[in-house]
Amino acid sequence: MIYDVIIKNARIPQGDDTILTNILVKDEKIAGFIDRVDGVEAKEIIDAGGHLTLPGCIDSHTHFMYQGFPHRENFLTGSAAAARGGITTVIDMPCCSVPSARSVDQLKLKIDLVEPQALVDYAMWGGVTGEDVREGWLHNVQEQADFGAVAFKVYMTPSVPTYPRVTDPEMYEAFQAVAKTGLPIGIHAENFAMCDYFVKKFQKEGRMDGPAWAEARMELAEKVAIELGISFAEDTGARLHIVHMSTGIGAKLVGEAKKRGLNVTSETCPHYLTLNYQEAMTKYGPLAKIAPPLRTKRDNELLWEGLNNGSVDFIATDHAPYEIESEKLKKGMNIWTAFPGIPGVETMVPIIVSEGYNKGRISLSKMVDILSTNPAKHYGLYPKKGAMHIGSDADFTIIDLDKRWTIDPKNEASMCGYTPLEGMKLKGKVVKTIVRGHLVFEDVEDSTLAELTDEDLQRIVHKYPEGVEEKYPEIFKEFPNLYSKEYEKSYRINHPELIDQHIRGIKGIKVQPGFGKFVKRQSIQVLPRTITY
Ligand SMILES: [Zn+2]
Numbered sequence: 001m002i003y004d005v006i007i008k009n010a011r012i013p014q015g016d017d018t019i020l021t022n023i024l025v026k027d028e029k030i031a032g033f034i035d036r037v038d039g040v041e042a043k044e045i046i047d048a049g050g051h052l053t054l055p056g057c058i059d060s061h062t063h064f065m066y067q068g069f070p071h072r073e074n075f076l077t078g079s080a081a082a083a084r085g086g087i088t089t090v091i092d093m094p095c096c097s098v099p100s101a102r103s104v105d106q107l108k109l110k111i112d113l114v115e116p117q118a119l120v121d122y123a124m125w126g127g128v129t130g131e132d133v134r135e136g137w138l139h140n141v142q143e144q145a146d147f148g149a150v151a152f153k154v155y156m157t158p159s160v161p162t163y164p165r166v167t168d169p170e171m172y173e174a175f176q177a178v179a180k181t182g183l184p185i186g187i188h189a190e191n192f193a194m195c196d197y198f199v200k201k202f203q204k205e206g207r208m209d210g211p212a213w214a215e216a217r218m219e220l221a222e223k224v225a226i227e228l229g230i231s232f233a234e235d236t237g238a239r240l241h242i243v244h245m246s247t248g249i250g251a252k253l254v255g256e257a258k259k260r261g262l263n264v265t266s267e268t269c270p271h272y273l274t275l276n277y278q279e280a281m282t283k284y285g286p287l288a289k290i291a292p293p294l295r296t297k298r299d300n301e302l303l304w305e306g307l308n309n310g311s312v313d314f315i316a317t318d319h320a321p322y323e324i325e326s327e328k329l330k331k332g333m334n335i336w337t338a339f340p341g342i343p344g345v346e347t348m349v350p351i352i353v354s355e356g357y358n359k360g361r362i363s364l365s366k367m368v369d370i371l372s373t374n375p376a377k378h379y380g381l382y383p384k385k386g387a388m389h390i391g392s393d394a395d396f397t398i399i400d401l402d403k404r405w406t407i408d409p410k411n412e413a414s415m416c417g418y419t420p421l422e423g424m425k426l427k428g429k430v431v432k433t434i435v436r437g438h439l440v441f442e443d444v445e446d447s448t449l450a451e452l453t454d455e456d457l458q459r460i461v462h463k464y465p466e467g468v469e470e471k472y473p474e475i476f477k478e479f480p481n482l483y484s485k486e487y488e489k490s491y492r493i494n495h496p497e498l499i500d501q502h503i504r505g506i507k508g509i510k511v512q513p514g515f516g517k518f519v520k521r522q523s524i525q526v527l528p529r530t531i532t533y
Contacts, residue, residue, distance in 0.1 A: 003031060003042040005437045007396065010053035012388060016364045020050065025394040028436035032390060046439055048398050051431060054368055055388045056088030056395025057349050060150075060375040061243055061267065061316035063341070064090070067113045067464075067482045068098025068162070070499070071323045071490035073415050074461055075117035076513050078319070078345065080413035080449065080506045082120045083441040085346035086397035086430035089385050089519060090120060091375075094127030094153055095163035096320070098482045099475060102127030102163075103140045104147045109472050111518050113482075116460050118516025119509060120435055121395075123381060125186070126152045128178065129163055133170040138177040145181035148520030150379035151241065152178045155188045156225055157195055159291065159340075162484070165192065172232055179238035182524045184265065184378065186241040189225035189250070190217060190292050203336055210281030213335050214293035219247045222292055226250050230257045233264055239526070241378070242266040244318040246292040248302025255311030258529045265313045265378060265527055268303045270344060270351040271421065276300065280420045286328045286338030288420035290318070304361050307370055310530040314374040315352055317344030321416030325491035328418065343414040347407055347421055353399055353428035371397075380521035394437035403429040413506045415492075415499065436517075439510045447509045457500045460513050 005025035011018045012033075024032040024040070034040065064078035082090050092114075094101035101107045107124055114122070126149030128141055141152065154174050155165045166174055171187070178185040198216040207216075226242055230253065233240035242254060245266045257264040277294035288294060306312035320341030322328050327339040352371060356362040362370070376386020383389050407424045409417050433441035452460070469476045476482070492498055 003040065005044045005046060005394070006037055006040065006042040007046045007048055007053070007434065008037060009050045010048040010396070011050055012053050013364050013368050018052065018364070023394070025437035028394055030388065030390050030392050030394050046432070046434065048432065052399045052401055054397045054399065055372045055386055056393070056435065057086050057371040057397045058089045058091070058375040058386060059087045059317050059319065059345050059348060060091040060314070060379055061093065061318050062090045062345055063093050063096040063318070063320040064114070065096045065321065066117070067110065068484040069096060069487055071326070071487050071492035073321045075114035076119065076461060076503060077413055077415045077506070079117065079119040079122070079516055080509055081343065081346040083433050084413050084430070084508060086349040086399065086433050087345055088120055088395035088397065088433060088435045089122065089381065090345065091123045091125060091150055091379060094125045095155070095160045098162055098479050098484045100127055100160070100162040102129060102132055102144070104143050105472060105475065107144060107147060107149060109468065109475055112468055112471070113464055115518070116465055116514045119440060119511060119513060120516045121519050122516055123150050123379065123519045123521065125150060127163065128152050128154060128174045130166040130170045131164045133166065133173045138173065141177040142181055145183055150381070150521045151184040151186055153186045153243070157188060157190045157192045157291065159188065168228065172236070175232045175236040175238040179236045182239070184239040184241040186243040187225070187229050189222055189229055189242050189245070191221045191225045194218070194221040194224065199336065208334055210285040210288065210335055211277055213289055214277035214281055214295070217291065217293050219249060219295065222247050223249050223253065226253050230262065230264055234262055239263040239265070244269050244272070244292065244316070245312065246272045246295050246299065248299045248306070251302055251306030251311045255306065255309060255531055255533070258311065258531050263526060266311065267314050267316045268306070268312050269316060269318050270348050271342065273300055273303050274351060274355055274424070275420060284420045286333065286335055287418045288342065289335060289338055289340045290342050291340040304356070307362060308366065309533045313378065313527055314370045315348060316375065317348045319343050319345040321414045323490050323492060324416065324418055326489055327486065343412065343416050343419055346412050346414060347419070349397060349399070349430055350426050350428055351424070353401065354426035358401060358427050374527060377525045378527050380523050380525050381519060382525060384522055385519065394434065396434040397430060398432040398434070399428055400431045401428050403427070403431070405429050415502055438515065440515065441508050442510055443508055445507050447507050448512055449506045449509050450504050452504060454500070457503065461499060461503070462496060
């Protein structure tokens, strides 16, 4: 047999140890592991250089802002950032698009629009909002689940205008609807009344400093929101998932709920493990503004502890880039009016490698679980994704554990151009990203994106694929152009050439836009509850 690819000299995890092997790939799937490659034929050889080779890492919480917010990001730049960061599959949120994705047609439209742009594989969150509850549209929940959405997202606080928040009783009805599907319901856990009240109070008192944002949206607002979510999960049997959990007390509550046998899970993000609001919000102001806000050094440590004791199940980024000129540092904007969101998909894996594994905070097997296996299982993509089994997709993240480098937003593929992680010195860098046996990223200067012509970029980025308007006439009738109000007020709407320049400057991409494929949920799977304290 002639294999398609041999990935030579791959140091793969085996528990907390590693073994050096060669990985055979046929038809984009893992076909075997062999000690010696002599006499084995393959069309292509990729050298892993003896580096640590993980099952492809997954970011299950991205906002790639397409379609509707093309001044912030599109699926090309977002998935390029993913590839550069060793992420082989992203799971995109349903809220940051026009329209948002909370019906099968809206999901299908989004997939049709991002398909020509994607560089890595992608699955989709389904959506449910207060509007869906009020309008009697909850039938959309089961329909999205049947279509292959992996989970459902609700917001307790207003966030994206296209995606209305739920009141507490509306959230209860959303829980009931999602419980019937067997899929997780992810909540943005911040109590609306608390946040709203204290933000207004601080504003009235004249607080304009960066840390004021974090102090107004206090830890207690997340705590009571998680407590309410746990009560609703207990009552409805829904699988509650706390997205972007920022506090140590949150980890404690989730751990206790797990111990009581409830199906409650959580994720945290690299920035909640490494940054604290006092330093980052003083230094970066609106550029470090996110919701929930950055917390304290103590929370950093408690969240690492949560990863180790099993109360935090995996890592995701909440990658949500905004345009500096119109949404972060616009003249007259302040800490209260700037938009909340930061990028992250390009730096998640290296931060966990550097600050977690290389510093001895987490073991190798834990790192594999929280970057790959657990999100794949939780969202029903395992063992197609998240596994190094024969028959699994040949997705790999290859990491040079010793390479030292410094985070610099100027080198990142995200269009936003800022990050409060700027200047963080890391040990450990992604050197190759492989998706379905194809080299998608290599840490070199040249890139297929540099060669895209004006016509290519018109077709891929600035126009919608042919025929979509005819395919979704009702959506286009309601949302002509699919533009958001924010896009219409943006800087880049008048400077589309900046988007082209940015894309051509992204380094190391080895495949053409459109390579990434939509991954439907395979099955419904529940993570084991392993609490160790
Ligand atoms: Zn988010």
